[in-house]
Amino acid sequence: MKICKAMIIKNYRSNIIFILSVILINACSSSLDTKEYPIVYSSKNTQFNMFFYNGNFPIDAKLILNKDKSYFSETCVLNEKGIWNIKGDSIFLSCHERSFKIESMNNVDSLKQALVCRETPTIWIIKSNRIKQVGSNALLFE
Template identity: 35%
Template sequence: MTKLRLIILVLITSCSSNKIDITGNYKSTASTIDSFFNNYPTGSTIKINIDKSFEREDCAQITKGHWRVKGDSLYLYCDEIRFIIDSLNNNPKYKKGTICGTKPDVFYIDKNVLKRTQINKDGSKLKDYLKKQ
């Protein structure tokens, strides 16, 4: 009987999930000085909802969409993007700023921090670190 209990205990513990709860609110860890000197976006926030939707906001835009986790990465797929200053949303000059890209934004999940380093067209690096609140 003890062997059976031991086998059941081993099966239960080996089948337990090690998934991290990714849902919640995240906020940029960079200060304004970091953003100025090291290419960090300032004031970035992401709200990851349990229904697989998200809302991301920075100093210029609000992005809404859906997400998924694959391995140690969080994929954010844009469904809608708008400028915070509403008059820019209807200005033809800024029309490209309201079109979602075809590729998702990908963040590395490091415990309670989402990390991303993006290389811009000019070769500069944009670092984006957001900590769970």
């Protein structure tokens, strides 16, 4: 009788460990593989988010990832286009073109430096239904 109980407990523990392992693997894997495109991340300008993130929250920001690996990013001031790549839990955005939302600003000489794309990609970390820009407070939700 004691051997039977010990085997049941051992099998029960093994099953729990297996189930927890499957859940952990699924939680860590990229959810972009199973999404329908385009994938849209945007700021959720709720009072809770503004309070919870101490006001360090992008307003009216949007990131659109297309199936062909192109992206479009929009803030309250700038638009950006480029190519995206994923490695592990990170999205790398390589900018190809930037412009101001207000087109007349694109011709102001003192502002042209803001339109230069970075040589290195911008990195965002994927966490369930949200992404956070590395080195910034930018946080976007799907």
